[in-house]
Structures are given as C-alpha cells and as structure tokens.
Amino acid sequence: MGAVKSKRMPRAVREQQMLDAAVRTFGQRGYMAASMDEIAELAGVSKPLVYLYLNSKEDLFTACIRREAKALTVAVRAGVDPALPADRQLWDGLRAFFTHTARHPDAWSVLHLQARTHGEPFAAEVASMREEIVAFVTGLIVVAARAAHRDPDLAEREVAGLAEALVGAAESLAAWANVTPGVSARQAAATLMNFAWAGLGNLMDGQPWSPPEPVHEAIG
Structure with missing residues (x-):
C-alpha cells in the first residue's frame, strides 16, 4: 500500500x-x-x-540552499511596503528577516553556517542571495538619505557600505537569537533598528561621526 x-x-x-x-x-x-x-x-x-x-548529496544540498535562499529574500521583500516612510520600511524589512529566520532555524543554519563552510559552489549560492538582500537594503537607505539631503542624485555608493554592515549585523544577530532563549524576532529586529537608525539618523541629518586626527609621534 x-x-x-x-x-x-x-x-x-x-x-x-x-x-x-x-x-x-x-x-x-x-x-x-x-x-x-x-x-x-x-x-x-x-x-x-x-x-x-x-542525483547526489551535493545536488540535494544545493537544492536546499536555493530553495531557502529564495524563501528568505521573498519574505524580506514581501514585508516592506514602499509607500511607507523610510524608517518604517527598514523596520518592516528587519522584522520580516528575523521572523523568517526564527521560524526556520534549520534553514538559517544551512544558509548562514553550513553553506559557507563546505566549498565554493555552496558559498557562491549564498553569496548570490546575500548580494540581492544587500542591494535591497541599499535601496531602502538611499531613498531615505536622498530625502534627508534633498539630493535626488545622491549615489548609491554613498550608503552601500552601510547596507553591507547592516546585513552582516543582521546575519550574526539572527544566529545568536536562534540559540538564545527568550529572544523574539521582534526583539532582535528592535535591537538592530535602534542600533542602526540612530547612526543613520545622524548621517542623514548631516552629522556624521568623524575619527580623530592621527597623532604623529616623533621618531628618535
């Protein structure tokens, strides 16, 4: 039967x-x-x-990576309403990301831990997904920055590094949240939003932090 x-x-x-x-x-x-x-x-x-x-264990693993990468990117994009203010869009995107990774911890382990450490073909699959998410976050930030500076021509490269850093922080925080009892997806998203938006707010208000001038010591 x-x-x-x-x-x-x-x-x-x-x-x-x-x-x-x-x-x-x-x-x-x-x-x-x-x-x-x-x-x-x-x-x-x-x-x-x-x-x-x-076909094989390798092909099966690749199929898993592709399916879960697509599911994550779809979830993040679907969570954002482009008609809302910039801070709300970023918040909704972060919340969608952490909600998805919390609901699918095995999938996140495959993407964040396993795929990156078992050879270039697997790592390349994840890198492709990551590039898409970074590009999406860059778009969210650049819209807010252009509005704040009243500069519709502000180049994406001006905020690309911020998006890269934000995505990296989200990845690490999701891995931590999934193994830390009592940390909800909403709490994880709020933690990163508070950390990121304060800095973004200062930057968009024209008040970026500047490193101190280097001290040149005399050589005896």
Whole structure:
C-alpha cells in the first residue's frame, strides 16, 4: 500500500518533502555528518528515490540552499511596503528577516553556517542571495538619505557600505537569537533598528561621526 501511495503523490510534492527532510537534517547535523539514509528515512522514502529525484548529496544540498535562499529574500521583500516612510520600511524589512529566520532555524543554519563552510559552489549560492538582500537594503537607505539631503542624485555608493554592515549585523544577530532563549524576532529586529537608525539618523541629518586626527609621534 505504501508503494502505491508513493507513486500517486505528485513528483513536485514528493520532492518538497525530501527537501524539507534534507533541510532539517543538514541544519541540525551539519553537511558532513548528514547522511542520505537519514534524509530518506525522515522523508518517508527509499534512498534510491532520493538519488533518482536529486542525483547526489551535493545536488540535494544545493537544492536546499536555493530553495531557502529564495524563501528568505521573498519574505524580506514581501514585508516592506514602499509607500511607507523610510524608517518604517527598514523596520518592516528587519522584522520580516528575523521572523523568517526564527521560524526556520534549520534553514538559517544551512544558509548562514553550513553553506559557507563546505566549498565554493555552496558559498557562491549564498553569496548570490546575500548580494540581492544587500542591494535591497541599499535601496531602502538611499531613498531615505536622498530625502534627508534633498539630493535626488545622491549615489548609491554613498550608503552601500552601510547596507553591507547592516546585513552582516543582521546575519550574526539572527544566529545568536536562534540559540538564545527568550529572544523574539521582534526583539532582535528592535535591537538592530535602534542600533542602526540612530547612526543613520545622524548621517542623514548631516552629522556624521568623524575619527580623530592621527597623532604623529616623533621618531628618535
């Protein structure tokens, strides 16, 4: 009876079931320790069927990265209403990011920890996702900066570094929040928003912080 049910299940549904099992296994066990036997058992299918659908452990891992990267970027974009003020857009984007990573900790482990440490092909997949998110955040910040400076031609490169730093901070904070009891997605988002918006506010008001002048010591 089990074999009959397997045949009747649409391929796309069965494949997603395998990917669900793989994300959970890779996220909790790590890429190297995870086995195709474990993944097949968790998915409720035979190991040959996993290979038939997804070819190899490497291809399965790549498919997991691509699916979860797309889900994260879609969630962040969907969380932002471009008609709202700049601070609200950034807040909503951060909240969408932390909500998604909190709800899918195994997926975040795959993207943030596993994919980056097991070879260039995997790392490149995550880098592509990260570039998309950085570009999106850059867009959010540059709109606010242009409005504050009344300069519609302010170049994106002026705030690109801020977006890069903000995304890096969000990634680290999400990893910390997922293993720290009592830290909600909203709290994580508020922590980063308070940290980032104060600095952004000063910058957009024309009050950037400047490093002290270097002290040149005499050489004896």
